[in-house]
Amino acid sequence: MLASEFQPAASANLLSAALDRVSEAILFLDAEGRVHHANQAAVALLRRDLKDLIGADLDRLGLPAEQLRAMTKSEAEAPADAPHAAEAGDAGREMMLRHADGSRCRVRAIVRDLPSDHAPMHSLLLLRDVTSDVEMRERNALLTSVADRSNRAVIVTDHELKILYTNAAFCSIFGYSSAEVLGRQVETLLVGPCTDPATVERLKQCVEDDRGVEDDLMIYDKAGCEIWTTAHVKAHRNQRGKVKYLVGLLSDIRETKQLRSLQQLIMSSLASDIAIATIADQLCRRVEELAPDVVCSILHVDSGGRIHPLGGPSLPADYSSGLDGVAIGPDVGSCGTAAYLCEPVLARDIDSDPRWQPYKAGPLGAGLRACWSTPIQGKDGRVIGTFAFYFRECRGPSPWHEQIVAACVQLGALAIERQEVRSTISQVAYHDMLTGLPNRARIPSMIAEAINACPEGSHLAIAFLDADNFKDVNDTLGHAAGDEFLVAFANRLRAQIRPGDMLGRLGGDEFVIVLQNRDALEASLAAARITAALAMPLTIGKRQVPMSASMGLSLYPDNATDIETLIKQADGAMYKAKRAGRATYRFFSADIDKLAEERLMHSTALREAIASEALTLNYQPQICTRNGAIHGVEALARWHDPVLGEVSPSKFIPLAEECGLIEQIGVWSIKQACQQMASWRRAGLDIPCISVNLSPINFQNVNLAAVVAQILAANDLPAKMLMLEITEGVILNERATVIATMSELRNMGVGLSLDDFGTGYSSLSRLAQLPIHELKIDRSFMRDFENDQGTRAIVTAVVRVGQSLDVKVVAEGVETEPQRRLLAELGCDAMQGFLFARPMAAAAFSRWLLDYSAHRASLMLRQVGRALAQAAGVSEVSEGERLSPAAIAAAS
Template identity: 35%
Template sequence: MPEITALTTEILLPALEQAIDATVIIGQDNEIIFYNQAAASLWGIPREEVIGRNVDCLVPVRLRHEHDRYIDRNRETGHNRIVGTSREVEFTRADGEYICGELSLSKVEIGQGAKRQIYYMGVMKNVTDESQRRKILILQNDVLQALASDMLIQDIGELICRKVEAFVPNAVAAMLVLDRSRRRLSIAASPGMPNRYRTALDSMELSAEQVETLRTAPDSSNKVVWDGYSSLARSLGLERCCSSAIISRTGQVMGIFALYLRGDDTDLAWPQRVVSTSMPFCALAIEQNETRQHIAQLSNFDSLTGLLNRTSLHNVIERLIMRGGDSQFSLFMVDIDRFRDINDALGHVNADRFLIEIGRRIRGLVNDEYIVSRSGGDEFIIIVPDCSHARAEQFAEKLINAIARPLQVGENTLTISCCVGISTFPENGPDSESLLSLADAAARQAKGDGRGLYRFAGHEKNQVAQERLMLGSALRDSLSKGMLNLHYQPQVETMTGGLYGVEALSRWHHPTLGNIYPSRFIAVAEETGQIEAIGRWSLQEACSQMVRWDRDGVHVPTVAVNLSAVHFRNRSLPEYIANLLGQHGLTPDRLTVEITESVMMDSSSETEEVLHAIRRLDVGLSMDDFGTGYSSLSRLTRLPLTEIKIDRSFINDFEHDTNAQAVTMAVIGIGSRLGMTVVTEGVETEQQWRLLEELHCDVMQGYLFARPLPPAELEKWFRERQARGSFVIPSA
């Protein structure tokens, strides 16, 4: 036992004293009872100033108020997240130097029962250099990942600032970007900066001499972001500043990165190192942003005049439309007269100068809220918000007069004129395509009427064409957004009372134009080349709906879909239908394709081949609106039809018109002899029903039984009549 005592006093205490890591032992009352030389060097406080004092004198100021409670809790319960672990601790040494240490805290128990005493021993290893290197690597990795993820410069700047503020206690970081064309500094990020100071720094204009000084001496940036603002900064608790100009790889000043410190006793070595380390990251972020802006300039602006290009104009118009509310604006399309002659006579170089000058004249007329675009060639477009008719007339006259001024190009003085077409939202269309098309039509009309004129869209001479353009554009947009839908009109078996099938009918409700009749939009679809897309969509939607009805226990034997003549000139149609049926798991007899008499009149072998190929699939083929065209009976016998539909025009006065009855009877007889099902459309009265029953018409369709219904309403109609045992029941 004496040997052990001698070992403790003679060896262990000197060993602790001479240990290379700071060692502190805490007594029963949280007082410091041992403090070695390494600890004095680490904290910068002599031994005599800490022995006997509460250990919180060594704890970072922000944690002192809780420290005794943590220790006492461990003494009483034995639970603590710190004791028995290692953790990094950051603090400021007595001389202001930033220190990062790795702290290991151990509990030492001596004695038992009433004599039990608890001491704590803390060992702190100085890992400042390693910690700083690791933090710099973390900053580098985080910034590079942010740059790779296409974050905005404001977000990257905020990331850098927040990381730096976490590295340097009691600091506020700011990244300022220089607009070199105007020599104006603006704050890209400063998440922790007081608002008053941010306002003072933002939009600061520099002289050419200041920019040059920053370029040659980047560390002189405090003269810009501190010297003139230090009084304001100190009133807000910011005592010192470390900053540097951000310099690009080509030696240009791109901005300033500044780190403001709240305490005046902090050593500046670490803050300055953080600032200098952040410089290349800030430069990368700003360079990437400038590259993006340059790419955006190329993709969104006309390279010749610097005005918006057509793609950007479309986007701007759509954003204006999407604002909703009472949004309204006028679109002016300016078309230069005889530009081709100017181009041929003066050459491309002078023609480009001519267009630049036209763009400059237009810009001279507009306010900041106006939008100006060159959409190609000699076509300029201006959008004026909240523009009344009278104001539009005045602006159009200003445009015409401004462009008509003599223009000097090289050695040539040109006298020029232009025409202006004007469209307005919402009167002239629901989308950008409609507005541009109608303005273009109005400009062509103005050019046709003379030179130096303007015309509004909607003039009687082009109203029909404009409406067609507007509807065609709106239809294309609605089709792409899935705004069309199908309604279904039941077809009932005359003799049995069963459900024969349904006819799918396209419906279109536009949010701005309202309900558009099929007779109107189908014609537009045919004229604008969209009818094939609508037909294929109708087939797809009808098959999908049949599957949904089957799933819900609503058995619809077949669905009829009307296709236009265009579809039957496409040899891939039979394959498309076969794939569609396969994808939906439908047998071919569940689908009937309706054709019009124009298809029947088409004598091309290609059309006939397509019709026969469809029939070979066992898909039904129906002749729609039979008797309204010029089809021949000989053609009727040669086509693989399974069904003919008597047009509603024969049924309008069916009860009283013996000729109509005779024709209907003849068609029913022809269909019966050819093995075709005869469907009569437009049945609206019980008397018509009874007459058709007497004539042994196979199937009836009309408002007497049901109007065209949305899918959910047809399901309700089906269940009601199924419960009553017959589908040949007049609607209430």
Template identity: 45%
Template sequence: MSASQVGQPFGQSSDAAKALFSAFEHAVDAVVITGLGSEIRHFNSAAERLWGFGRDEVVGRNVNILVPEDVRANLDGVVAIKAALPAAAPVKGRREFRLQRKDGTEAWGAFSISRVDYGGKSLYINFVRDVTDEVKDREKNALMALVAEKTDRVVVVMDRDSHIIYVNKAFTDLFGYSLAEAIGKHPQHLLTGEYTDYEAITRFHASIDADGHGHEELLTYDKDGEAIWISTTVNADRGANGEVKCLIAVLVDITESKQIHSLQHLTLENLANDMPVLDVINDLCARVEAIAPDVVCSVLHVDVDGLLHPLGGKSLPPGFAEAIDGLLLGPEVGCCGAAAFSGEAVLSIDIATDPKWQAYNKLPLQAGLRACWSTPIKAKDGRVIGALGFYFRESKAPTRWHQTIVQNCVNLCALVIERHEARSEIARLAYFDALTGLPNRAQLHRIMTRQIDASGPHGRIAVMFLDIDHFKDVNDTLGHSVGDDLLVSVTQRLCKQIRPADTISRQGGDEFVVVLPNCNVEDAAAIANRLLESLMPPIQLGSKAVPVSASIGVSMYPDNADDIDGLLKHADAAMYQAKLAGRSTYRFFSADMNRITEERLAFSTALRNAIMQGACACTTSPSCELMEVSMAPRLWRVGRTPFSAMSRRQNSFRLPKNTVSSR
């Protein structure tokens, strides 16, 4: 083909052909005319712009140079199909092909092909429209649609007026509304309910209007009216002129994290407010049951002896807490006892048939509880200090939501119980005797104060001062460790003889105080007799049977004194009268005892002053009053003055656990 014919497929043609050629030349779309052999016969200006080739570079060459190599086979197949058609058969069609530009870059073109016959020859006219941007947009949109449909995040697209134009599958799964049900609706009308915070929604929209984006945590409701907390992020898509084209919202279900946060906040706030442990745990259980309505929650404490004690669970059947209080944990003691025993979670799908529940299933079954799942509560050092129980009204295993709650609750419960144990230990050290576990002096003072305040004008309280006879001999002959064992055994015997409302306190050494509220003289005498009789049998300490007895003094409120110090002093004085009476007996305080005590105190004081000052110049005179000094050892053997009693109490804070002076 001559140079004058390049781009002129019809050769030396008529004016009509020239007009058609001119139209092709000025067409917006690329026009590529090929012959039956796929050679290029015409390449218009738009084609030159699309491919970057000049027409003189492509006319006469095979059309497949205009597409990438991996597409050429497909293009050759299309050409072959067209060539095989009868000459009279019309050839039409539209396809999209990747194009290969002169600079090696790729584009997309939409081909519209027509076959024409001219001068006995068949030609193919290919109209090619540049659809590169459309294809890219389509691919992007397809990718975005795929992502939107496959993501577990809720995607909502709204128009500029916030009416829904698209929701993905995650939206339907979460809220229950299909795309058809959601389109055209305003989210505020579709997803709000009784407790939605409309002020937060107003603030949210104001942020979007001002900044083009916004973030908020909102309480929404699904199609069935169930509350769902969501974290919502909205961004505005603006056009070139700045106007909002659409709003794109991404929603995340934060119901679980929100509820767990609420549970944690409630418990920590209660701890900060110094609420009693039972109230803290009961509030925790109530909150758990609010966020998991199919659960009845309970918490048990495991003490140092391995005994179970209910801390919380107001929804448990009546009497259930009392029935399990004090049970020794073990593999067959329900789920909580077994979990605390093994240190692992224990599940009973059917309480009625599970052997672990055989002795304890009556009350839960009567209350409609069919299954139980218990998880041990462990301290920081790994000790099992409790058990968290979830009871179900159906025979089923815990769900993922239940597991999430428990993972958080066991940590909260551990914090509460460890704090409770720490405070109990502090209280024990401050108010209880380390050897016997009995209330100490400070705790006794608090108890007596409460009982005197509560006794009223006609109340009667008996106060006993009990001292073990010859206890120093045990320490001196058998050792202090045996003496400690003896004190523990005496404590155990005494505790069995008193009433539930009575109190026994160890004052130090071998001294005990017993306080009996609502007790008259006759009752006090009967209890004193029981205490003495309980000590009559010897106490077996190792290979030795140690005899033991005690002397008891009794004072009565308000007859002998109306204050604590007076009651204790008078009971102490009466106890020494019991010593003088031969020990292993009791005496009630009388006014004469007080007079004798005062006389002894005055005599003892004068005697000591005389000794310290060396005031006597006639120590050899038989008539000297201070010859009574020789009586001092006898006074210490027969009894002691209030001065000596006071001195010994003061010294008891510096002596070993059971150290006492001679009696």
């Protein structure tokens, strides 16, 4: 054989052998698209014998022939010089290969036309199985989709901390696109001036130690704004244990952990009754931890529109103190202006801002260049404070700052409103609501303060005053006139005392004055001046009312050194002045023992009155606000002595307490009231319950509940028909016996009512712990109730307290229709007062109740009649027209 004949055959064999070693499937096609030759990889991929492949059409082999022909045509039609034509063709096209057994796989096909000198082979088809590649690609796409749906930022780096991957949440939180971060160092991208280096090092060390770690870290976004995150970092190592990748999960905790911890801190402090200054300090310090580039400040705005620093631990002390008392206005820095305008105010440059010119020296001296202040509003919309951020550079707040302030403004409002409520409660607890003077609860500490301030060798005088003939004013002109009298009396006393002196109201018509640095002569001159000032008559309405006072004085330290004794001595001297003809004053002296004898005489007379049942009970109705029905009736003790005349309960009740007679009066009152109640029930009068006043001393008797049970049983009365009224002094009594007695009575079903609420011993912290059924608003609250917003706000608060404690609220001293209407609007449960009836004897009350019930029934019938008349088309029903029972039933 010639070499020229051997070479083509040998070349063909070599080429076939070479093609069989190629991993990709190769098929040579003729012009009709039939297989002319195939390598072993094609045999394996197409799952056919070589003899079956030769001459086979592509459709028979499970390949999409139309797609392949289209690929060939598009390549043939493409200009030879088209840019990137070769590259596009090299990429091939993915398509589905269907095997004879029904299975399928994904292949990438590339078609190439062969030169014409290769005839009969027309084109070359290369196939590569890409099933695993497609699955991997789809799996990666799924993982990317899942990562992009997470609200946690995902970041993957190599061992040198160069970023390889970030998800959509990362781009959203930090403001970068994926292209901007790929290949960049994490630290140069995210770490900023306030990022804690120790936390960063701790994260790195935990990664080196192959420990997953989670820590809070402040990092920065593309705009340079601070973002608090919780960073969880985990290392992925190769088979040799070397770190290959680092995966970090970053959670934005600005609105979760950090702000929630801030809220929990402040709410815990509020619940613990911590002082507002301490709470404000805690709030500012915690905020400055969350935002290290700010200095925080909280101001209180009082009802007069003046600001008072509450918190600002990082501000200069002299600057903060200089703000105290400054009035808000349109040009008062950032805080004063924000409070005035009721909107946030930003001063980007304090030095040049015109609103800051009178005040800028303080912050500029401390290196503070900008200030952003937000008003704090109460529930009623009133601005009650401001929350401010000071910056060390000329700038405005970041979104993170705005979120902090949004949370802190609410916390500040809670703290300030709580403080205002506490101040109101303190005002109620320690100040007389009628005159605004310190009350019985405050006077002892007031005297103690005066004694502590008294220089060595100096004196002070305690003056005890009792208004003469005050009962006559009350009984003749009514309680409103009596209140007006007491207010005018207090104002005259205020006008006569000098700075440093103290004035208080013990209750009723009794007042105390502390005259500082006065010896006997100076105290005498002051007493004479006060007596003269009170001598001028007072005009109430169109009537002139005489005004005077009996005054007793005791001297510290000449007469006594303890407060209780000083008050008692002054009280005794006051009775001496009354016996001297009133409208005068007397000093305590040794002959005060005679006064004690007289008081003994009074106590003897009271004892005899109790023994002979000379005391009587008067009855005053209580009316349901909702429907006008009888809520109950209060039994009021009265004493008329043949010699002493009509003695006010405000006189003989304290005397009975001093003389140890109060328990007898209490038990007698319960017996009389229950007997009367039983009598009314037998007469068919429907009265839900009867209230009896008791002294706190009664509740110190461990047998009180048993005595009450015996009286109820003797009169065949259910326990719920008896209500025992407790004076507020019981709140101060911490004896276990008192609380146990009250609880025993309540368990029996006997009602307990807190009487004269707010007159001297109010304590809301103790109120919630008492087993009471009813809360009575003292009649002193009714003065100016119709017009005074402050009084109305306090009455509203008392009603809301009753509602929150689920106890009935009864208002005393209701004398006008507007008062009744306002109390009804507030939801007060019941009312009593001269508007409905004065206290009266039992027989008179029976007649009143029958008349009242008949009047109510008549009104109801007329209302039904009018309704039926309207329904029947009758324009009017005559006053005397009567409706049949059937008609009334139909109307019902």
